[in-house]
Amino acid sequence: MSVEVGLVAASDLGRCPTPLLAVAVGDKRGQAVLPDLPSVLAEAMHAVRTDMRGRVGHVVIAHTGLAQGPERVAFIGVGAWGEWDAEAVRRFAGRAVRAAESRDLASLSIHVAVGDLDPSVAVQAATEGGVLASWRFTELRASLDRDDTTAIPVETIHLILDGDGGKAAAEGLRVGRAIATGQNFARTLQNRPGNIATPEHLGTEAEAMAEELGLEVEVFGIERIREERMHALLAVNQGSDLEPRFIVIRHLGGKVKEPFVALVGKGLTFDAGGISIKPSQGMEEMKFDMSGGAAVMGAMRAIAEFGLPLNVVGLIPSTENLLSGKAVKPGDVIQTRGGKMVEVINTDAEGRLILADALDYAKESGVAAIVDMATLTGSVVAALGHHAIAVLGSDEQLIQDVRDAGQRAGERCWPLPLWNEYRKQLRSEAADMMNIGGRPAGTITAAWFLREFVGDVPWAHLDIAGTAYGTEPLSYQRKGGYGIPVRLLVEWLRSRLE
Ligand code: BES
Ligand code: MN
Ligand code: ZN
Numbered sequence: 001m002s003v004e005v006g007l008v009a010a011s012d013l014g015r016c017p018t019p020l021l022a023v024a025v026g027d028k029r030g031q032a033v034l035p036d037l038p039s040v041l042a043e044a045m046h047a048v049r050t051d052m053r054g055r056v057g058h059v060v061i062a063h064t065g066l067a068q069g070p071e072r073v074a075f076i077g078v079g080a081w082g083e084w085d086a087e088a089v090r091r092f093a094g095r096a097v098r099a100a101e102s103r104d105l106a107s108l109s110i111h112v113a114v115g116d117l118d119p120s121v122a123v124q125a126a127t128e129g130g131v132l133a134s135w136r137f138t139e140l141r142a143s144l145d146r147d148d149t150t151a152i153p154v155e156t157i158h159l160i161l162d163g164d165g166g167k168a169a170a171e172g173l174r175v176g177r178a179i180a181t182g183q184n185f186a187r188t189l190q191n192r193p194g195n196i197a198t199p200e201h202l203g204t205e206a207e208a209m210a211e212e213l214g215l216e217v218e219v220f221g222i223e224r225i226r227e228e229r230m231h232a233l234l235a236v237n238q239g240s241d242l243e244p245r246f247i248v249i250r251h252l253g254g255k256v257k258e259p260f261v262a263l264v265g266k267g268l269t270f271d272a273g274g275i276s277i278k279p280s281q282g283m284e285e286m287k288f289d290m291s292g293g294a295a296v297m298g299a300m301r302a303i304a305e306f307g308l309p310l311n312v313v314g315l316i317p318s319t320e321n322l323l324s325g326k327a328v329k330p331g332d333v334i335q336t337r338g339g340k341m342v343e344v345i346n347t348d349a350e351g352r353l354i355l356a357d358a359l360d361y362a363k364e365s366g367v368a369a370i371v372d373m374a375t376l377t378g379s380v381v382a383a384l385g386h387h388a389i390a391v392l393g394s395d396e397q398l399i400q401d402v403r404d405a406g407q408r409a410g411e412r413c414w415p416l417p418l419w420n421e422y423r424k425q426l427r428s429e430a431a432d433m434m435n436i437g438g439r440p441a442g443t444i445t446a447a448w449f450l451r452e453f454v455g456d457v458p459w460a461h462l463d464i465a466g467t468a469y470g471t472e473p474l475s476y477q478r479k480g481g482y483g484i485p486v487r488l489l490v491e492w493l494r495s496r497l498e
Contacts, residue, residue, distance in 0.1 A: 002184070003134035005127050005177060007169055008109065008158045014038030014069050018109040018158065020061070021070035022096030026081040027054025033081065035113050035162065040066065045073060053077050056091075057475075059099055070109065074099040084115045086125040087410035093129025094476030097154050107156035119165035120172035125410075127176030128183075128487065130157040132476040135184040137191045175306050179490050182302030183483035185209075189294040190469060190481025194270035194287045199245040199318035202267055202293060206247045206316070209297065213304035216250040228337065230317070230357035235334040236350045237319040239274055239327025244319035246358070247293075249300045254311035259368040261310065261496065263300070263489060264358050266351045266374035267293030267318030274321050274347030275329050288481060289351070291468035292373040293318060299489040308493055315362055317354040321347070333431045337361065338453050341431035349435045351376045352449045359453040369398060370454060371492065373462040373485060379442030381466040388414040389467050389485060392447040393460035402460045402492055409487035413462065416444055423448050462488075 008016060014037075021041075026033035032052040037045070044064040051060050058077035064070055076095050078088055093110055100108040112126045134154040138144060161169055189197055189205065203219035210217035222243045225233060230246060237244040247267070250260070268289035272278060278286065293316040300314045328334065332344045334353075338360040342353065351374050362370050380390045389406065391413040393399045399415060406413040422444045425437030433452065437445025447461050462485060469481045 002181060003131055003154055003157055005130055005157045005159065005173065007123070007165070007173055008160045010160055010162050013111065013160055014040045016069060016109055016158070016160065018070050018107065019105045020072045020074055020100050020103065020108040021111060022074040022076055022099060022108060023111045024078040024092050024113050025052055025054045025075045027077060027079050035111065040069065041073065048075070055079060057095065059095060061099055061103065072103070081115060084113065084117070086117065086121050086408060089117070089122055089125035090129035090410055091475045093126045094133040094474065097130055097133035097157070098475060100154050101151045104152045106152045106154060108154065109158040109160055111160045111162065113162050114165070118168065119161065120168035123159060123161065123165060123169045123172030124176035124179075126159050127173050128180045129476045130159070131177060131180035132183060135187065136478065137188060137480060178305035179302045179487055181305065182298040182490070183486040185301050186294040186298030186483035186486050187481045189297060190288055190291050190483065194320065197269055197287070197290065198242050199267065199269055199320070200243065202269070202290065202297070202316065202318050203245040203247055206249055206297060209301055210249060213301065215300060215304050216252065218248040220246040220248070228361065230337045230361070231334055232336045232342065232353040233317050233319060233357045235328045235332070235344070236274070236321055236353050239322045239324045240320040241324075242320055244317070247314070247316040247318060249297070249314040251300055251304050251308065251312045253303065253307060253309045258311050259366060260313040261493065262313050262315060262362040262367040262370045263296045264315045264355065264362055264370060264372035265292035265294070265296035266290065266355055266376065267316040268351055268354065269318060269320050271321045271348070271350065272323060274350060275323055275327050276347040277323060278348060285469070288469045289375050290318065291375050291464060291481060294481065295373055295484065295486050295489065298483055298486040302486060302490050303493060310493055310496060312493060313362075313365070313367065315358045317358040319354060321350045336453070340433065340452060343428040343431040343434045345434045346436045349446070352435060352446055355450055356453045359450060363453065363455045363457050367457060370457055370459040371402060371462065371489065372450065372459070373464050375465040375468050376463045377443045377446045377465055380463040383416065383443055384414055384466060386466045386470055386472070388412050390414060390416050390443050390463040391460055392416050392418045392444065392463070394418070394451060394454060395458035395460065398458045398460045401495060402462070402488070405492035405495055406485065406488045409491040411485045411488040413488070416447070418444060418447055418451065
């Protein structure tokens with residue numbers, strides 16, 4: 001069950017009968033800066049005023065004692081008003097939901113300060129923060145009797161807009177709801193373990209989503225994958241007892257002849273490393289190796305739901321990477337769909353292999369641009385830690401557009417260079433190239449490998465290995481899959497409408 005979000009007029013703030021009203025408190029040199037509250041509330045709150053701080057994350061919850069109106073107010077520190085942007089709104093809305101959860105409240109109202117933002121941007125961000133924060137992954141628990149889940153789930157959020165947002169606010173609500181629902185869908189898929197979220201499962205989920213939202217879908221099984229000559233995907237799949245899938249989802253929102261834009265996501269449902277097996281410590285996290293594919297599914301869901309007027313195709317190559325007597329071995333040479341021969345030096349560098357065939361498929365189908373995303377390299381964590389997606393590509397304008405979209409969406413990217421000098425590290429004695437480029441600049445050599453398959457199509461690659469999931473969530477996230485970069489993708493696609 002998903003949370004309900006609605007808009008309420010600001011004039012009713014003091015009278016609005018809600019169990020909890022969340023308001024943002026700004027910070028000016030250590031002093032709390034409150035928004036204009038109706039006098040009745042301001043009076044009721046006088047008592048707690050001395051406890052309030054505006055620094056980010058400081059929260060004071062107080063009973064109002066009012067017979068009519070909010071039962072409680074949560075004052076939520078948001079820092080300097082000068083830094084009040086969409087991401088600040090998202091985090092604030094997430095904290096508001098956490099405040100409600102801490103008091104076992106199923107509903108709350110959030111006062112959305114618009115400030116210098118466009119009302120549609122503020123409402124969209126508040127909706128996203130609220131819907132993302134309310135989501136929980138409990139489907140695999142027989143009992144919810146645990147500290148983190150005994151709390152009653154938040155089911156209703158009222159957004160109280162400061163000022164009259166009119167149509168723009170309604171549009172922000174509609175789009176924000178679709179995006180956050182898509183992102184939550186991606187998180188659900190991510191969190192499902194490898195024995196549930198198999199390649200077949202991703203295919204069935206894609207079909208169900210397409211049926212529900214009027215998307216076109218094709219799920220290739222092993223026979224069709226063979227016909228498509230996707231030998232690199234097949235090579236990675238060799239060690240697994242489960243069949244691979246290649247998922248194609250089309251959103252026909254644009255004009256009939258208009259070319260498609262492609263979103264390509266790595267759908268590796270469990271990465272043990274293959275014969276080049278990974279250490280067992282933390283290996284369970286490799287269920288998240290389909291996070292790129294999950295994000296593509298989430299973004300397709302979002303754009304179908306709010307009706308993006310563009311043609312978009314989502315491509316997800318999916319398999320496990322396991323070991324068996326049939327598994328691909330170090331030293332094996334395999335042919336990719338595009339024809340290039342690859343010497344597999346390390347079977348754990350499998351993501352680039354399955355993506356190679358997907359990128360070639362995208363290129364051959366004549367798309368106007370490609371954005372791929374993958375939990376591709378551990379090196380990206382060494383380079384950027386957990387707070388930035390690495391972006392690399394063949395087209396400077398596209399890279400810039402993706403970065404701008406990521407900034408607005410609160411899913412930031414930082415570029416790494418794709419200079420020719422790095423290409424040499426992939427040179428092979430046995431074949432056209434090796435699948436690894438040695439220790440230095442692992443994220444860059446991985447991107448170079450992908451570049452070999454995109455031809456002249458404007459292409460950007462997002463390495464999300466450091467940002468797709470984690471244990472230190474922002475207010476609107478939870479431990480586990482974060483559903484990134486769904487917001488970035490939708491924001492980037494929308495920017496192509498201008
Ligand atoms: N799925 C991993 C990358 C990864 C690492 C994702 C850590 C999330 C967290 C990928 O398939 C992989 O194993 N990459 C290797 C490449 C190496 C063998 C060149 C890596 O990064 O170690
Ligand atoms: Mn791997
Ligand atoms: Zn992998």
